[in-house]
Amino acid sequence: MVDLCVQIGPLRLKNPVMTASGTFGYAEEFKDIVDLNEIGGIVTKTVTPNPRPGNPPRRIVELPGGMLNSIGLPNVGLENFIREKMPFLQTLRTEVVINVAGTTEDGFAECVSRLEDVDGISAYELNFSCPNVNHGTSYSTDPNIAERITAAVRRLTRRPLIAKLTPNVTSISEIGLAVQNGGADAVSAINTVVGMAVDIAARKPKLATITGGYSGPAVKPIALAKVYELARNLSIPVIAIGGIATAEDALEFMIAGATAFQVGTANFYQPDATIKIKKGLESYCKEHNISRVIELVGALP
Amino acid sequence: MVDLCVQIGPLRLKNPVMTASGTFGYAEEFKDIVDLNEIGGIVTKTVTPNPRPGNPPRRIVELPGGMLNSIGLPNVGLENFIREKMPFLQTLRTEVVINVAGTTEDGFAECVSRLEDVDGISAYELNFSCPNVNHGTSYSTDPNIAERITAAVRRLTRRPLIAKLTPNVTSISEIGLAVQNGGADAVSAINTVVGMAVDIAARKPKLATITGGYSGPAVKPIALAKVYELARNLSIPVIAIGGIATAEDALEFMIAGATAFQVGTANFYQPDATIKIKKGLESYCKEHNISRVIELVGALP
Amino acid sequence: MSEKKLFQPRVAEVRKVAHDIYLLQFHQPFLSRNARAGQFIEIKTPFRPDILWRRPFSIHNVNPDDGDVEILFHAVGRGTKALAHLGPGDTIDILGPLGNGFHYDDELREAVLVAGGLGVAPFRLLQRELARRGVPMTMFYGVSDEDQFCGVDFFDAHVNLKLSTVDGSRGYKGVVTDLLVEYLDACDDLAHKAVYVCGPTPMLRRVQEIARQYPVPAQVSLETIMACGFGACVGCAVPMTHPQPGVKEYYLTCKDGPVFNIEEIVING
Amino acid sequence: MSEKKLFQPRVAEVRKVAHDIYLLQFHQPFLSRNARAGQFIEIKTPFRPDILWRRPFSIHNVNPDDGDVEILFHAVGRGTKALAHLGPGDTIDILGPLGNGFHYDDELREAVLVAGGLGVAPFRLLQRELARRGVPMTMFYGVSDEDQFCGVDFFDAHVNLKLSTVDGSRGYKGVVTDLLVEYLDACDDLAHKAVYVCGPTPMLRRVQEIARQYPVPAQVSLETIMACGFGACVGCAVPMTHPQPGVKEYYLTCKDGPVFNIEEIVING
C-alpha cells in the first residue's frame, strides 16, 4: 500500500489530487461520473460577495493543446452559494476548499468572515487573479495588496488559507513571499496565462473580452517553471496547477516541488481525470518502490 | 498584385516576413532551401562582444506544440562575426538586421558602435532577454535599464533600432514605453516564455539549466495578447514573434496590430516556412481584395 | 433525467448518407434506453490527442431493443472529419446523455417540426417520442442543395413532410421558414400547436420572429461552442431575453438547454 | 558536400525486418545519388501535427541505379511508431542529405566496423563505400537478443562478420566490445586500420577507451536530440575533448558530425 497522504500546512489530504477552481463546478456536476470521496480535495468555483452574471459570449476558444476562457467569475453570490451549494458539499467525505474573491479589497474578508459560520469547509483559497481593483492596481500583481488582503483574512480564520497566484507577473515568488508574510498556509499556482486568439475571417478577436485566460496542457511548461521557482523560494507548501491531465504531468510537478496539485481544464474533456491520475500516481509509486508519495516532493537532485 | 511592403519606422521591408533571431542561424544555413532574397528581413543570431560557448547539453526539449531551449547565446563574438558571417550577409538583397546583446549594460553599445563601421546592415535588434546583469536586476524586466541602454545605443547610430522584449514581465507595455522613450524605432515581441520540463524516470529537469525558453505554436496565444497590448499602448510599430508557422498565424498578429512579424521555431521543422507564409499572405490578400497588406494591421473593429 | 456516464463503445458503422454527412452507429444499451430527443452526447475524437475538447452531437436515433445508438453529423472541421474516417471496431469515448431534451405539453395536438440542414439530427428521435404520444406532425425540412437531405423517406412515411432547397433542386425553392409562415397563415387555430426547430442561426432568428408574431410556442434546440457539455466550464452561455441585470443574465446551453423556449433566449451571431 | 533539399517522396514500402525494427523505402533519385554513408535525413512525421520536430535517421542504403533510398528504424517513440504504420503511397516530407558522413584515409588497409543494435543502420552504405575503395572489412555486430539482428545475411556475404548477443541466443554471449578487444589483441600491427562505430552510449564510451588504449583511430556516428538537423537551432551540442574554454566548447552533432573522431568528443549520458 502506497501512502498518498500529503500535508498542506494544517490541512491533511488523503491524496494530493485536487480539483482546480472553476473547472469542477460545485462538485455536483461530476457526481455521476467520479466517486467524489476518492479525490484528495475539491476546490469550488470562485464565489464573490454578490452575484455575478459573468461575461458575454463568446467565452471560450479551443486551441491546439489548450483553451482560452473569459468566463468572468459568474456565480450566485455568497448567500445563495451557502444556501444552494453548501448542503451538497457538506455531504462529501473529502476536503472542501472554498475559493473566494472580492471585486474590492474587502470582498475577500467579507466572504471568509461569513463562511466562518458555515460547517464543512476545510480551507479557503483566495483567488488573487481577477478583475482590477483600486484604480487599476491589481491585487494579483501587487505584492503589497496581496499581503494586506491575506493578512486581513488571516485575522478572521484559523482554517487553512491558500493564496492562488497569477503567472502574469515578473516575479511570482515576490508575490508568494508577500502572501507567506501575510499568513498564508500555502500557495497554489498557476491561474491562467493571459492569451488571445483572432478570427481572421471576421477580423476580430475570438473572445468577447478580446483577451482571456490560457489553460490546459500547453501551459504546463510555464506552470512547472513557476512552481519550481515558488518551491525554491518559499517555506510554505506549493500546490501546483496548470495543464495537469495525466499522472505523468502530476509527477513532474511533485518532483519540481509541489506538495499537492489541482486538475483544471482536463476535467472538461476527461471528467474522470482526477481518479485516473490518482490511480496512475499509485502505480508509479509501486513500480518505483516509493512507499509515501511525499518522498517525491522536490526530488530534483 | 498585392503590395506587401511595410514600414518599420525608417526601415522599409518588401514584405512583412522576417526571421527570428537564433532560429535562422546567419542565413547561410538556409540558402540551399529558400531563396533568401524573397524574405522581407533576416535577423541574425544574437552576437555578443566576446565569444560565448553556450550552455552545456541538454539544450533543447520537444513538447507537444512547442519546445524548450537553453542554448545560452553561443556565438563567435563580435569580431569573428564581422569577419566570418558578414561577408555572406552582405551579398543578400534583403534587409539584414543584426541582433546584439551584452552581458553587461555597455555590451549593447559596444556591439553597435563597432558595427557602425560595417556595411550591409539595415537595422539593429537589441535582445533584452538574456542572462542577468547588474547584480540580479535584469535589463529585460527593468524599464529604466532598458531605456538607458536604448538611449545609449540611439546616440551611436542612425540605423533603425528594434528593441526585442521579453514576455516574462507584469507589464510588457511598461518596458515598451521605456524603450520608445529611449529612442527605439520599433519593438519586437515576444522572446521565449520561461518554462521547464521534468524527466520523471530520472527525476531531474530535462534541461541542463533546469528552466529554459518556451517557443513554438503553443506560445502563440500569449504572444498575441502581448502584441495587442503593445500595439494599443505604443506609438512605434510592433513586430510580432511567437509561434508563427503559417500565414493564418501571421494574419492573426497583423490584425491584432503587428506591422511585421518574425518566424522562429517553425524554421527548424519547416525550413521553408518563411516562403510559404509569404505566399499564403499574398493569397489571403487577393481573396479578400486587399491591395496593400498594411490595411490589415490593427484591423480589429 | 438520467445520469450521465462515460462509455467506450466500439463503432458499429460509419456510413456516408449525404454530401459530407455521415451516420455513426454504435451499441450502447444504457444510452439507447435512457436518451431522450433533444439530448446529446460528447465524443472525444479518437487518435487525435491534439483535439482537446469533446464534440457535442444530438442523439439522432436509438433502438432500445438492440441497444443501438446513432448520431448524424456533418464533417465540417478537424474533429468531425476525423470521425468520418472511423471504421467498425474503433473505440470511441463518449459522455452522455446530456442536456434537457424537448418537452411536451400534455395538451399538445399538433407538432410542427422545422429543420434546417443538419438541424434534422434530433428530429428522428423527436418523431418517435411525439408518435408515442399520438401527436400528429407536420415537418418542414430545408437544405441548400438536395444532396444534403438525410432520411427523407423515413420522415415522408411518418409525418406530413414538406421539403425546400435554396437552389430549387428539390421541393419548394427558397428558405424553409417561408413554408412555416405559409402553413401558420393557413391554420384557423394555433391553440395546442407547438413548433420544434433546429438549424442554423439565421433560420432560428427568423423562427423566433415568426413565433412571436403569430404567436405560437416554439422550442429550439440550440448549438453553441462547448468545452464540457455538462455545466462545468460555464462557457456555453446564451443571453436571456429577460435577464436579472447584474445577477443572472445567461443560460447555459448544455445544462439549461440545449432545448429552450425560443422566446427565452437572445439568438445572436 | 551536396546541397540539402526538401523532398516529398511517396513511401514505396515499410517492412518489418526484426523485432520493432522497420525498413522504410522510397524513391528519391537526388538523395540516392548524393547521400554518403554516415549522412542522415530528417523526416516530418505525417498525419501527426502534434509532433513538432522532424526525426533524424541515417541513410541505410541507396540504389543510385533505380533512385531508391532506405532507412532502417527502431519504433521506440511517438514518431517512429507512427512511421511504422505508414504504407505504400503515403507521402513523407524529408530534408537531406545532412551531416558530414564517414571519411576514409587514403592509406586505409582494413576497416573494423562495430555496430550495437540499430547502430547498424549506417553500415550498409559504409560497406558499399569501403568496398568501392577495396578496403577489407571485419564487422562486430551485437544486439541484446537475436530477434533484433537486421541484414545479417548481407553482411555475412560481404564482410568478415562476428555476431554477439547479450543473452547468448546467437553468436558470442556478451557485449560486442569484447569481440573488438579480442580482435585488436590478436592484431600484430594496427597501422592503417580504422574502427567505425555506431551504437548506444555505453558501448561508444567503451570503444572510446579501447581506441585510446591500443591506440587505433576510430570514427563514431553519434546520436543526439535534434530540433533541426542542419545547424540552425544549435541544440545538438556535444562537448569537445579539447575545448577552448569560454570560446568554443561544443561541436554540433548535425553539422560538425554526426561522424566524429572518437577522441574529439566527450561521450556523456
Ligand SMILES: Cc1cc2nc3c(=O)[nH]c(=O)nc-3n(C[C@H](O)[C@H](O)[C@H](O)COP(=O)(O)OP(=O)(O)OC[C@H]3O[C@@H](n4cnc5c(N)ncnc54)[C@H](O)[C@@H]3O)c2cc1C
Ligand atoms: C448540443 C449540440 C448538438 C449538436 N448536434 C450536432 C449533430 O447532431 N450533428 C452535427 O453534425 N453537429 C452537431 N453539433 C455541432 C457539432 O458539435 C460541431 O459541428 C462540431 O463540434 C465541430 O467540430 P469540428 O472539430 O469538426 O470543427 P472545428 O474544427 O472545431 O470547427 C469547425 C467549425 O465548427 C464550428 N463549431 C465548433 N464547435 C461547435 C459547436 N459546439 N457547435 C456549433 N458549431 C461549432 C466552429 O466554430 C467552426 O466554424 C451540435 C452542437 C451542439 C452544441
Ligand SMILES: Cc1cc2nc3c(=O)[nH]c(=O)nc-3n(C[C@H](O)[C@H](O)[C@H](O)COP(=O)(O)OP(=O)(O)OC[C@H]3O[C@@H](n4cnc5c(N)ncnc54)[C@H](O)[C@@H]3O)c2cc1C
Ligand atoms: C544523426 C542521427 C541518426 C539516427 N539514425 C537512426 C536510424 O538510422 N535508425 C533509428 O531507428 N534511429 C536513428 N536515430 C534515432 C532516432 O532519430 C530516434 O529514435 C527518433 O528521433 C525517436 O523519435 P520518436 O518520436 O519515436 O521518439 P520520442 O517519442 O521522441 O522519444 C523516444 C525516445 O527516443 C529518444 N530520442 C528522441 N530523439 C532522439 C534522437 N534524435 N536521437 C536519439 N534519441 C532520441 C528520446 O529521448 C526518448 O527516449 C538517429 C538519430 C540521429 C541524431
Ligand SMILES: Cc1cc2nc3c(=O)[nH]c(=O)nc-3n(C[C@H](O)[C@H](O)[C@H](O)COP(=O)(O)O)c2cc1C
Ligand atoms: C473555464 C475556466 C474557468 C475558471 N474559473 C476559475 C475560477 O472561477 N476561479 C479560479 O481561481 N480559477 C479559475 N480558473 C483557473 C483554473 O482553476 C486553473 O488555475 C487554470 O485553468 C490552470 O489550470 P489547467 O491548465 O489545469 O486548467 C478557470 C479556468 C478555466 C479554464
Ligand SMILES: Cc1cc2nc3c(=O)[nH]c(=O)nc-3n(C[C@H](O)[C@H](O)[C@H](O)COP(=O)(O)O)c2cc1C
Ligand atoms: C533555439 C532557439 C534559439 C534562440 N536564440 C535566440 C537568440 O539568439 N536571440 C534572440 O533574440 N532570440 C532567440 N530566440 C528567441 C526567438 O527569436 C523567438 O523570439 C522565440 O523563439 C519565439 O518565437 P517562435 O515561437 O516563433 O519560436 C531563440 C529561440 C529558440 C527556439
Ligand code: FES
Ligand atoms: S459546455 Fe461547459 S458549461 Fe456548458
Ligand code: FES
Ligand atoms: S540539430 Fe539544430 S543545430 Fe544541430
